[in-house]
Amino acid sequence: MRDKISQIKKEYLEKIGKAKSLTDLDTIFLALFGKTGQITQIPKEFPKIPKEDLKIITPLFIATKKELEQEIDKRRQEIREESYRKLENEKLDLTQTKTIKKQGHLHLATQFKKEIIDLFESLGFSQFDAPHVEWDKYNFEYLNVPKDHPSRDLWDTLYIDTSNLAVEPGQMALRTHTSNFWPRLMEKGQTPIRAMSFDRCFRYEAVDARHSHTFNQFEIAVVGENITMANLKYLSDYLLKAILGKEAKSRFRPKYYPFVEPGVGIDSLCVFCHGKGCKICSGTGWFEIAGAGMIHPNVFKFTKLDPKKYSGLAWGFGPDRILMLKHKFDDIRYLLEGDLKFLQKF
Ligand SMILES: [Zn+2]
Structure with missing residues (x-):
């Protein structure tokens, strides 16, 4: 179980880092914390685990869950800022007038x-x-x-x-x-x-x-x-x-x-x-x-x-x-x- 939690953490931290849009992050969030998400499913297996092991696994699970949540939030914030910056560079100056050159011709x-x-x-x-x-x-x-x-x-x-x-x-x-x-x-x-x-x-x-x-x-x-x-x-x-x-x-x-x-x-x-x-x-x-x-x-x-x-x-x-x-x-x-x-x- 410890390996499984580490594996999920490794895989998803990488995916979060590579996410390019808020939609990507939503997909990742659902894959982890949705009804059948990988993190959601883990506690369901706890009853099968010996109590001694659970003492170690539970804090690891809680920490991993928290870290993944935080990483998603962090990346979400980064993506928002990136898009604001992009919008700022693309801003339209509506006061600017364009000179349209019309080519004339001989009578x-x-x-x-x-x-x-x-x-x-x-x-x-x-x-x-x-x-x-x-x-x-x-x-x-x-x-x-x-x-x-x-x-x-x-x-x-x-x-x-x-x-x-x-x-x-x-x-x-x-x-x-x-x-x-x-x-x-x-x-x-x-x-x-x-x-x-x-x-x-x-x-x-x-x-x-x-x-x-x-x-x-x-x-x-x-x-x-x-x-x-x-x-x-x-x-x-x-x-x-x-x-x-x-x-x-x-x-x-x-x-x-x-x-x-x-x-x-x-x-x-x-x-x-x-x-x-x-x-x-x-x-x-x-x-x-x-x-x-x-x-x-x-x-x-x-x-x-x-x-x-x-x-x-x-x-x-x-x-x-x-x-x-x-x-x-x-x-x-x-x-x-x-x-x-x-x-x-x-
Ligand atoms: Zn004629």
Whole structure:
């Protein structure tokens, strides 16, 4: 019996030492002091033990029982303290605020601008930005639109009030197109010119879903020897395939613009119905995408370049309209308003 008590003591002191949680200790306690626990069972065997032996066994039993109880209590206390310390280290500072960094992105129109500029830079085009507030000569006169010519009615122009300046009325305007950049370049008399501009233009328009007083234009101009309509056709297809997909192709229709001769309207095969006719192309299978042509010989009059030796092409289109078609939204004003709900989609 003495051995048995020593064995229980040894075994359980070890288990208590290794206990990791209060649940472990509860299990140990039950195994020792529960109804059928090892310590609980021992006194039941006392009647079988000779009285002489009991004199030694009883105090040993009482001491062991007490020691095991104390050890369990001690370990219980230790585990509690350990968990308090752990909690203290893990404490939450509810007053702390976390800075959430939200990554923004470029505006849809700016993304498109970058895409188009990259596309033409790879063909050797350079960017050239001309003034938004422009002299009449660069916006109209040098572009074969003389003063009082009826073709001026093609544009609803916003003129600058020059009454406080030493400038005659009607000499300054917000440019109506990006075309003002190429007479400025041609005036310098250097060739070849392979330039582009993606920028804002302004017209006196009533704002609605399809019109705005401020809008973007992308325009290219090429001047040099042996520039022909074939170059114009190639560049048109190059642009359309890049922005609308491989299936896209262009079609030229005769169209009047004062600064080109011949002038063409460039249509794109409707990529939405594959030319069959849909709502977007008004059932025609094509939609107008750009205006272009060969630079009019009269434009050369204002430059040092000889139109017999040099020729040029120019075309421009409205990127805003292409974005509306590509992303299927039907109001141009989304591009000018800072509505995050709209902008975050792209
Ligand atoms: Zn269509």
